[in-house]
Amino acid sequence: MNTIARNGASPPRPDRSACSESDDDVGVGVVLHPREELAKLGPFLPKPLYTLFQAFLTWMTGKAYSGQQPLFAANRYWHLFCALISLFGGVLGSAIVLNGSPLFLPLLLCSWVFTVGGARMLQTTINHQCVHKQVFGKMHDRWLSEILSTLLMTSDYETYSGDHLTPHHGLKTFANFEDDPDAKSLRENGLRSGMPKEWYWKWLWQTMFSPKFHGQFLASRLAGNFSSKKMYRQWMSVLFYLATIVGVSLTHTWWLFLVAWFFPLTFLYQVSACLQVASEHLWGHEKDNKHIPNELKSHGRYCGECPPFGQSMFAWSKFWLRMLFSHLPVRIAILPGELPEHCWHHYHTDTRNWENGVYEVQKLEETQDITFVEVWGLDKALDRVFSHLEKFPPRS
Template sequence: MTLLSLLGGSAISCLIVASPMVYWPLLVFAWLLTVHGARKAQLVICHHAVHANLTGNKLYDKAIFEGLSTFLLIQDYHGYVQDHIRLHHGPALATLEDPDVKVLLRLGFLAGKDREWLWRHLYWTLCSPRCHGLFLRARLKANFMTAPAYRRVMAMVYVSMVFGTLLLIGGWLSWLFAWFIPIVFLYHVAAILQFLSEHLWLYGKPNHKSNREDQK
């Protein structure tokens, strides 16, 4: 169902782009399908794969993770293990050492701000070129610079095949609306909303001793 949503949404987008422009507003619904499939691939399939509980075989799970992460050009297996397993699932969870917290701080979500300010900042961030630039830069770096050599080769071959096909047979407009917009910009929007709502970030453990003293 995940791949059906991802690829089906893209296919519907291609059909809409090939139709008269009066139908183009329907792209919004196709994008919802595509982004749903992409985020579910990362948050469910890749997440379970990195914990080695997707198929029960660690090598198969790793292969699935690397295939999907290459297809979507998101963080590779080894980088995700470091950020998610060793840091996010360790004592660093929801602290300044948590990679997810670092992302939110870089995006300007600062502790101590009131709720109204944070909502305004969220609206601005979702459409901020800087925000999308940071996300895109991190994705490209993970695929072409910091990933293991075999994974960098996978990404280069994949991107070469995509752009080679577009150069040979065209279809740039369809690719832009069916893939680039939902898998880049809208994917980033969904990721930010997920980051913000996943945990109580920087929420310290209650000081029970102080609470008892206050009650005296």
């Protein structure tokens, strides 16, 4: 199911009435569609509450159900506002927890999720669209990107734009280990093709907690700030971090700074980035493999699963626990913003309505008979990438 083809030459549309466990549980080949099943939740609610509940599920999963209309048309200001609220709201939450009873320290996990999610959304949605010049316009986007990358300690506009636009979107270079910067970073951290699937899962866990991975990642982020080709960008970083150090020192809030800001924006941010990039595309394609469109090397990564209609209370308890404590944190901290429908971005790179991508994807599927590859659950997305890689001949 769900394989996209250009120019309307797509396979038969999927049955969106139930859920399948086919295709070796990779999450592809959905016969009974998870989002259509989730749309059946809450029919007893008054219509306004049902509409709000389903709008929440659409945001949470990253997928609209057939015929669903948005509550409002989101714009770039809305996405920027939500990202900043998540980032600084998470920092504020951490500060409140640290100044309260030690019994509340476990709540740091919640505040960190929002801090990381806000930071990743600023990078993967706002900053990403800035390099595509689709937020406020060319010059405004450059300056917004420079400000955000200074705040987040990520690559400056010039570096990010050069790495992303041609190598990551080019037909000859996309998703291959030699030319795509994202794929190259995975290879440099030990990922290679032709290995058993168990090897890939072991590699992922080792990488996420590897001092070498985090050290190199942090070093590249520092270099992107303090070694920028643009002198003004270097001075932005120097002044910002000097002001931060002075401010934290004068207020004697080093512990708060380290726990509420530095830790989530270094270690946790980098773990989130590792999981996001590793699951993003079918990496490892041969160089110059132009006959495979970029969108066929991608997939939609949606956060949710089918409700267990007709099953036991235990099954329902398990369903809600997974939705609230697995899929929801993943949506906030690992796949924020437009990342669930990122496959659509590689189909319509120059779209001007990326702010409403969830509904644009649904409209495209319903009006043009185009169906994207869908993978439900981050674990299934990773499994699909690993299944793809193990089919290649071994390469270092």
